[in-house]
Amino acid sequence: MFNYNFRWNQAFNSLPQMLEGALVTIEIAVLSMMIGITVAITLTVFRLSGNRFLSAIATTWVEIARNTPALFQIYMVHFGLGGFGIHLSPYMSLLIGIAFNNAGYLAENFRGALKAIPDTQTRAARSLGMSSGQAFTNVVMPQMLRIAFLPMTNQMVWAILMTSLGAVVAMNTDLYGVTSELNARSFRTFELFAIAAVIFYLLTKAITLSARLLAARLFRY
Amino acid sequence: MIEIENVRKSFGPLEVLKGINLTVPRGEVLTVIGGSGSGKSTLLTCINGLEPIDSGKILVDGIEVHAKSTDLNKLRQKIGIVFQQWNAFPHLTVLENVMLAQVKVLKRSKAEAGAEAEKQLKHVGLGDKLSVYPSRLSGGQQQRMAIARALAMSPDYMLFDEVTSALDPQLVGEVLDTLRMLASEGMTMICVTHEMKFAREVSDRVAFFHKGVMAEIAPPEELFDAPKDPELRQFLAATH
Amino acid sequence: MIEIENVRKSFGPLEVLKGINLTVPRGEVLTVIGGSGSGKSTLLTCINGLEPIDSGKILVDGIEVHAKSTDLNKLRQKIGIVFQQWNAFPHLTVLENVMLAQVKVLKRSKAEAGAEAEKQLKHVGLGDKLSVYPSRLSGGQQQRMAIARALAMSPDYMLFDEVTSALDPQLVGEVLDTLRMLASEGMTMICVTHEMKFAREVSDRVAFFHKGVMAEIAPPEELFDAPKDPELRQFLAATH
């Protein structure tokens, strides 16, 4: 039917390398989420702090992360910081770029979630003698994370997808990087990227599925 | 002893407390009644320092609540408070709800806190609900849990803000019974309530608030049966 | 005339209407009573073709509702229906709510539709709410608006499905009064209701539904005062 000669064999021979790449992709996505959540919580606290300076930092971060392309952000982390003599490896550039993006989006989600938590919760905690920090970490935050769980799952999927942007900072060990390097040598573009696409698809499905299982275990109330 | 000296408090242009003077000695059960918006809740939240005041002084066991040097978190351990809106922490089981502040604030060990929590929960009749999440509790059970949570901090004073008014009528009784029990055990309490029968029965004194002023304070028989303040008379007529 | 001939209808395994036979001549006010889940609402939605039926026939003025060839949208103009849940269109003012179907379905001009809408709204006592959005209306007003909206299509029949049961008690009266008015004007009506007093007062006949069967149908005096069906007797005993 097609007068294109598929060379699936050749592409499949690269499967082990690509699967290794998939592991790196997962690793980056997971780490970037862990950093992203931590930073997002910090930004959320900044925005709640009432301190003008801190909330300006948080707002700037959130708005830049949400209003510029992720590709741009990752490129900036590598070559932008590079201009100031801060040199990050491709791996770190990609990781930090994605974490930056994650943090911005998650902070916004957290803000929405916080609105859904009545401030009587904080009052109740404070009147038991808890400090405002204790009230936030022990009472407000767990509830916030639950409400924001679905957006967090979505962001995790985004994190997986964003690893594909690493090539612009010379990242070559993640799934996309491995695939594009293979492609640059053998030019079996369709076959190689079709396999990568399937792996990506399975990865994201695995993420959403395990998130659902995790939610069932985590939130029993 | 709680001493309130000429306390004034405004929200923006609205003066909510217009110079309140009140002393509640240890062991007393004081009930506060009054119309909606008269400043009852505000007074309670000022006593444990959740709200700042504009002028005047509040002393709890001689410590000035609103002094800069006061460690509010420490002070609040002395003063339990239960609000009208149920505010169980929904992500924690009943037992964990009662343990949390003990562990975090009093630095009790988990075992110790757990034992205390269990004791207090049994005390308010929730001994069989320890590992249940609050969403499974009725409103009355949630309020009793909140009382146990406050009691577990071994407070010297308890403040109750209309703890029964968001409850279905059939659940009111169980919560009032819990309050009666506390009163009979000698706890110093300030109860804001609309339950006149309850007020008459347990109070040592009853205070009537009207538009930010404590218009009358007297033992229950006197206040209910021979009200002097005309507003109080009107108020009592409306609630009967 | 509405003729219902041996109508059967199931939702999945559940048979909700088990062979209903019923004729409602022009000008009659028929009331339908019966326990929850007995199929009353289902019957009404079958009459105007919102629900398909499994077997049997429903004829409205001789037109078979569920025949393939029937233009349901046209037929439905003849049959006004008002539901238990208020369903004002929230994005339209009261006047626009009543005008919409006139303009879209009857192709009336805006002026014409507006005049008719105003007339009907005045009729149900909402003459002063024309340009208000439904969110500003009380439940009773919303129901009366729904009635006006149906009436504006100049229907020959009106179906009412427990129009008062989602209302606060003090609002029920105003809606029943509107129904009474319609009945007195000679409108052909089927009213599903739990208001026995109302049923007795306005109905020409009352039908009792039980588990998908029309167990008894008779003039109100007979049905209420000398019920034959044992289930009906039990039902009446429970509702008194």
Add this chain to the structure above:
Amino acid sequence: MFDTALTVNDLILLAKGAGMTLLVTAISVFFGTILGIVFGVVRYQIGPWWAAPMTFVLDIFRSIPLLIQLVLANAFLTAVLKLKMSGFAVACGVLSLYTAAYCAEIVRGGIESVPLTLRRAARSLGMSWGQDMRNIVLPLATRVALPSWIGLALGVMKDSALVYIVQVVELLKSTQILITRLQEPLFLLMICGMFYFVISFPIARFGGYLEKRWSND
């Protein structure tokens, strides 16, 4: 920092890139939205079971990196099928489907947010399916869907930065061309970022405002 070798010509190049970004975005959002509405309505109408194959296909567009979608589509259409298609056409096609996949979900959510009782009421007044959709569902669903749709459109604009992979010179690529010649990476990237920000930020804020306003009534 601002003594730059940037000339008017360069600004024109950037402007052209920005124009390309906006053009690709506009085309994709336009067709993607139309498709998305069709898919969303169909999906709602035939129910989740019958729509499963469609849901599956649309889901693919949301589960694979856009970069790979572009590369694959380009390779498939031009190298495998040997169709004569410009990179621009491929970019618009892929981005349209990508938009449609997200838009379909938004549309479905919007429709589902309209209470069934309202739609029954409309139908029982004699309104046809189309009249109900047009006069009741559309206005009500729009309120729910518009804020998310604005977010989607802005997302597509940002994601259009990836179409360089099929030889479309959009804003980020134009910026890189200038960086290659002028070697002022930070300054040029700043301009590029500002452009995205200046378009995206106010519109995003507007979407947030709408969301707040409409969720209050």
Add this chain to the structure above:
Amino acid sequence: DKLDDIIASGKLRCAVVLDFPPMGSRDADNNPVGFDVDYCNDLAAALGVTAEIVETTFPERIPALMSGNVDVAVASTSDTLERAKTVGFSIPYYAFENAVVTSEKAGLTGWEDMKGKTVGATAGTYEAIWLEGKVKEWGEGEFRPYQNQADVFLALSQGQLDATVSTMEVAEANVKSGNFPGISIADKAPMVPDYVALITLREEYGLINYMDLFINQQVRTGRYAELYKKWVGDGEPANLSIPGVYR
């Protein structure tokens, strides 16, 4: 076939890499210029059609060809056997030597010093593949494939890379341009000469044949030397014949 299609359409679409001076770059008005650009124009002129320059990066030039976005690539493409499995090569139209370019901070003096350093090159290029192989062989250091030549030099000048291997002519041009402070040429890379050719689809023998003859004519007519002088400078253009073997 393609040759006929090109003539019929009146347009020759050439993939050219424009971050690769002097072979391809942009002038002050951002118009494409360079050896490869002129070469494409010459080829178009010979065919009697107009040339359309399509900018690609190195990794994208063969995909662009395969996807039919361009007819030929005049993009300094090394004639490797791996690539010949996919695309069709003409005879060489140029031959490069490769240089080791280093960031001054890294203090490399010879190519052996690259061992253990962070090095990079443009993804998928001849020298990138060679360099990555070397890094693997050394078993230490890091190799980074950037997506285009400009990023490589940017990274080098920022000090993110210690060294790269790049075409001598290009390295010289970039060092001279002053755009990249702090880089210099340290050494020649020990690679066999890098013969580069025009490419088109593998099965387009007619066009390949045409291109072979065209290249031959460019040398014969002195146009090759002329372009060399124009873009590279004084000196001898590389000898395109390989003694001792037929092509």
